[in-house]
Amino acid sequence: MDWAYLYDGSWEGLLCAVFEAFASKRWPRVVLPGDNAQLAFSDQPVHIVTDPVKAERVERGIVRRMGSPAHNTLWTVFLSGDPDKSTLIYRYIRTGMNKGRGVYQALAHDDINAVDRICYHVSHEAHLLHGFTRFSLMENGVYYARITPKNSVLPLLMPFFADRYTDQPLLVYDASHDLAGVYDLHEWYLVETHGLRLPGLAEEETACRRLWKLFYNTIAIAQRENPKCRRTNMSKRYWGNMTELNSL
Amino acid sequence: MEQTIQDKLQILTDSAKYDVACTSSGVDRAGVKGKLGNALAAGICHSFSADGRCISLLKVLMTNSCVFDCHYCLNRRSNDHPRATFAPKELAELTIAFYRRNYIEGLFLSSGVLKSPDYTMEQMCETLRLLRDNFGFRGYIHAKTIPGATPELVARMGALADRVSVNLELPSEGSLRLLAPDKPKRNILRPMGQIRDRITGNREELALYRHAPSFAPAGQSTQMIIGATPDTDYQIVRLAESLYRKYELKRVFYSAFIPVAGSTLLPADQPVPLLREHRLYQADFLLRFYGFTAEEILSEQVPSLDPMLDPKCLWALRHLDLFPVEVNRADLETLLRVPGIGPTGARRIVTARGAGALRFEDLKKLRIVLRRAAYFITCSGRYHKGVRFDYDFIYRNLAADTRRQPAGLPFAPVPEQLTLFAPAAVPAALPAFGQGDM
Numbered sequence: 001m002d003w004a005y006l007y008d009g010s011w012e013g014l015l016c017a018v019f020e021a022f023a024s025k026r027w028p029r030v031v032l033p034g035d036n037a038q039l040a041f042s043d044q045p046v047h048i049v050t051d052p053v054k055a056e057r058v059e060r061g062i063v064r065r066m067g068s069p070a071h072n073t074l075w076t077v078f079l080s081g082d083p084d085k086s087t088l089i090y091r092y093i094r095t096g097m098n099k100g101r102g103v104y105q106a107l108a109h110d111d112i113n114a115v116d117r118i119c120y121h122v123s124h125e126a127h128l129l130h131g132f133t134r135f136s137l138m139e140n141g142v143y144y145a146r147i148t149p150k151n152s153v154l155p156l157l158m159p160f161f162a163d164r165y166t167d168q169p170l171l172v173y174d175a176s177h178d179l180a181g182v183y184d185l186h187e188w189y190l191v192e193t194h195g196l197r198l199p200g201l202a203e204e205e206t207a208c209r210r211l212w213k214l215f216y217n218t219i220a221i222a223q224r225e226n227p228k229c230r231r232t233n234m235s236k237r238y239w240g241n242m243t244e245l246n247s248l
Numbered sequence: 249m250e251q252t253i254q255d256k257l258q259i260l261t262d263s264a265k266y267d268v269a270c271t272s273s274g275v276d277r278a279g280v281k282g283k284l285g286n287a288l289a290a291g292i293c294h295s296f297s298a299d300g301r302c303i304s305l306l307k308v309l310m311t312n313s314c315v316f317d318c319h320y321c322l323n324r325r326s327n328d329h330p331r332a333t334f335a336p337k338e339l340a341e342l343t344i345a346f347y348r349r350n351y352i353e354g355l356f357l358s359s360g361v362l363k364s365p366d367y368t369m370e371q372m373c374e375t376l377r378l379l380r381d382n383f384g385f386r387g388y389i390h391a392k393t394i395p396g397a398t399p400e401l402v403a404r405m406g407a408l409a410d411r412v413s414v415n416l417e418l419p420s421e422g423s424l425r426l427l428a429p430d431k432p433k434r435n436i437l438r439p440m441g442q443i444r445d446r447i448t449g450n451r452e453e454l455a456l457y458r459h460a461p462s463f464a465p466a467g468q469s470t471q472m473i474i475g476a477t478p479d480t481d482y483q484i485v486r487l488a489e490s491l492y493r494k495y496e497l498k499r500v501f502y503s504a505f506i507p508v509a510g511s512t513l514l515p516a517d518q519p520v521p522l523l524r525e526h527r528l529y530q531a532d533f534l535l536r537f538y539g540f541t542a543e544e545i546l547s548e549q550v551p552s553l554d555p556m557l558d559p560k561c562l563w564a565l566r567h568l569d570l571f572p573v574e575v576n577r578a579d580l581e582t583l584l585r586v587p588g589i590g591p592t593g594a595r596r597i598v599t600a601r602g603a604g605a606l607r608f609e610d611l612k613k614l615r616i617v618l619r620r621a622a623y624f625i626t627c628s629g630r631y632h633k634g635v636r637f638d639y640d641f642i643y644r645n646l647a648a649d650t651r652r653q654p655a656g657l658p659f660a661p662v663p664e665q666l667t668l669f670a671p672a673a674v675p676a677a678l679p680a681f682g683q684g685d686m
Contacts, residue, residue, distance in 0.1 A: 105603040107596055108610035131294040131304075135349045143348065161350075163279035164286045168348060204345075211257055211342070212351050218261040219307060220297035223506050224522065229300025233293070243351070244295060 002029035004043040007086070009033035011078055012055035014086055018093050019054040020046070027094070031086040058093075066096045066103050073119045080118045081150045088114050125149055126156035132234070133157070133172065134243045136209075137202040142169045144198065146241050149174060154181040158188040209243050216244035251332055253342065259332040263312035263323050264358060266508075267471070268501040272304040272353035272388040274466030275410050285347060285354075285387035287410065292353050305356035305390060306346055310334055310372050314360035318417070318428040319511040320476050323360045333362060336371060340378040347387055354388030354410075355379065365396035373401065376408035388466075393443075395435040402439045403463075406446055411466040411498070414440045416491075419484045423477035427513060440495050443468045447496070467498035474528060475505040475521035476514055482542075482551035485531050489542040492535060502528045527553035534559060537591050538584050556647050561587045564624055565643060571624045572637060576605050587646075588621030608632055619649055 005020065005028040007013035017031050029043065039045060062071045074089050082088070091111040096103040106112045135143040143165065147157075154174050158181040161170055170183035173196055180191045239245040251259075273291030293302040311333035312323045322329065339357075346352045357375065362368050372391060379385040391409040393402050406412050414436055418424045421433045443464060450463035470491065474484065488500045504525040507514060531553060534540040538560070545559050546552070554562050564571065564587050573586055575597060583594040596614045600606060605628050612618060622632040623642045631637065 102603060105599055107600040107603075108606060108613045109603070113613045127290075127292075130288075131292040131350075131353075133350050137349070145350070165284070165348065166279050166281050167284065208345050208349065211254065212346060212349070214254060214258055215261050215306065215346075216295065216297065216303070218258055219265050219303060220299045220301075221265055221506065222299075224299040224301075224504075226300035227298070230296045230298060233300065233302065234296040242295065243349075 002040065002043050004028060004039050004045050005031045005048055005090075006034040006045055007031065007048040008050050010050060011075070012052055013048060013050040014078065014089060015055035015058040016050050017048045017086070018090055019051075019058050020048055021090065021094070022097075028087075028090065031090045033086060061097070062093060065100050067101055070096055070103055073115060076122050076156070077115050077118045079152045079155065080122045081152070082118055085118060088118065091115075122151045122153065123156070125151050126153040128234075128238070129153060129157055130160055132238045132242060133161075134241060135168075135170070136243075137205050138199045139202050140199050141202075142171050142199075144171045144173070146173045146175055148176045148237070148241060150176070150237075152177045152179065154179055154190060157181065158183065158190075162188040213244050253338065256332040256334055256338075257308070257342070259330050260308045260310075260312055260334060263360070264307045264309045264356075266322065266503065266506065267307060267356070267358055267392075268503045269390065269413065269469055269471060269499065270302055270304050270307055270356060271390075271411075271469075271499070274498060275388070277386055280386065283384035283386050284344070285385055287354075287386065287388050294350070294352055304353045305388065306343055306352045306354070307356040307358075308334070308339070310339070310357060310359035310368065310375065311362045312360045313362045315363070316361050316428070316430040318430065319513050320418075320427050320473055320505065322508050334375075336375040336378055339375050340383060343379060344383050344385065347385070352387075354385075354390070356390045358392040359394060361394055361396075365394040366398055366401060368394050369397040369401040369405065373404050373408060376405070380408055390466075393439050395431045395439070397439070399439070399442055402442055403446060406443055406464040407461060409464060411469060412443055412464045413469040413471070414443070416470045416472045416487075416500075418477055419472050419474075419479040419487055420477070423479060427476065427511075440468070440470070444495050468495070469497055469499040469501065471501035471503055473505050474502045474525055480551040481524070481528065481531070481553045482546040482548065484528060485535070485546055486542040488532055489535055500532060502532070523555055524553070527555070527559065531559045534563075539581055557643075558587075560585075561620065561646050565639065565646075568637075568639060568642075572626045572631070573624060574629065575611065575625050575627050576601050586621055586624045588617035588619065588624075593617075620646065 003026050005017040007017045014031065017028070021027055026046070028046070032038070034047070059071065062074065074092060077085055077089055088111070092115040095109065095111040099106055103112055107116065129147055129149060133145045133147055135145045138144050152174065154172060157172060161172065162183045165183070167185070169185055170181070170188075172181040173193065174180065178193050180193045180196070182189055182191055271291050272287070274289060275287045276289040277287040279286040291304060293304050295303040297303055311331070312329070313331045313333060314323045314325055317325045343352070343355045347354065357372055359368050359372055362371070376389055376391060379389065389409040390411045390413070391405050393405060393412055393414050395414070416436060417428055417431060424431060424433055446463045447467065450460070453460040454462065472484070484502070491497045491500055502525050504521045531545050534545060535542065540563070544563060553559055557565070564585070570585070573582055575583070580594055580598055583589055583597055584591065589597070593614060593616045597606065597611070597616070600610065600614055607627050608618065608622070611621070611627070618632065622635055623637070623645065625632075
């Protein structure tokens, strides 16, 4: 019999699934967020009830046994869009509880390696979006940006933008996850959205975009044109939200 | 007719586009309430232009008017070319408008020489001062000093910018005399030495007083043009090495010469030596991150880098007696010398083998480039499947690896069908390419 653990899709829920596995010793084959559970014929589903106390215990266990870098890695991987992430996080914790601080050496271990790879992918996308995100000044004084990332990277982006633009109210809208990051000059927080109604652009916005496009088109050296190099460094999936690559 | 900001931006960007450096790295600075901006040591690329180069900073000239007459330069006095000059306030406001929208990481400011080097430097410093004082700007600033400016102005610039650079322009004094008669060597090396001494002094001040004002915290860099003069790769790599050692530069940038200026002293109608530039950067990285010396990479006898193979592969082939390297035992320095293993990969290997002996499939998981590394390593005493450890075999396989070949090879290598009896067409010793081949 294979066990399949179904949780509510939250970080706490996932930690509770891990708790359940360690408590019952019924090691699951897969761990899945409940809503899109694709079970195999032989899978026996177990529905996990989210309990903040248990989640907290697992979290503390991870930090005590493996240290906070591992906790950080797991939390970053939880932001990933990878469909297998829950199972991989569970397997990492299971292996890691065994190895302790040895997880940082076991780079070639399959369970550790898989999580490290996803972690790199998520952090890398966040790093790229530090640069590729474009704000527009709206008529109400808010700087608005739209992003469509593969991973839910807003929690990694918002601290950075809030630190950089301390005197600008910000709204970063993640259209692929229907989530918005808001910075109100005091703190930043996330809001779930269902579509977004935007105010008009500020007066100077169009002129500024035009200048930026002018700069972008002028800075390229025609004799050295290299479309492949540009695509490698800046994948086309980011272009849709970038001022300089779109019409005004 | 009055020039609009559009006209100026276009002219002064167009004149700045041949400047190479556009890095925003080297300094970590957190944001502060009431001020604008921060900086990240890794640097951030904000976009990539059609030529594939990173756009990190607003790269413009203060002015493209110039009293100098350097033959390689588009903005030289004798060239008929539209001219423009930013007012300091105008440029500072434009930078802030772009920065607030996250278009850029900061400002890269260079300039032609308007009236005199000192006057130009004053205009540039005024722009930087406006940014730092009036706008509370804490983003990145890279500024170029003007050759011939007084030391006081260079010091002022260093106090405002994160990175300052003095352009070396050309790789030898002879070339400089010929093509840039207004820029004697001492006018370039003197400020370079001055900046180095101030940076060193500033490090000591900061160690004593945490809040001492910083001086060019991201260090200094320089750039030179490749392919406009007959200097060899060997001379260039040696020069770069001495700049890193003597002047403690953070980066040396190489710029493949593009014939735009139409001077009779320059090679005309020659393809842009992009591949040569690429190979020089590879050699440069070997100097900075891999513990190589210039003499190991090239010599009087072999003065040019090979268009077919990167310099690290070439070095390894020339020193086959040092290989194969046992991955599970070799120290970090030895691992760094294996083609296909970089600084990150080498550190990963050293970490991961603490948890058990590594096999070839483990190396793949650590993202080691086995396409190159496989010929030079053993895992627990075993070669990679199908690898023969001999010169001909390795050379042919590395050269035929088309996935790694940069654009602009003089000819495409054809992987040949090996027959049992035909002698392999492989050079017995490493080919020495004459200069100008690339």
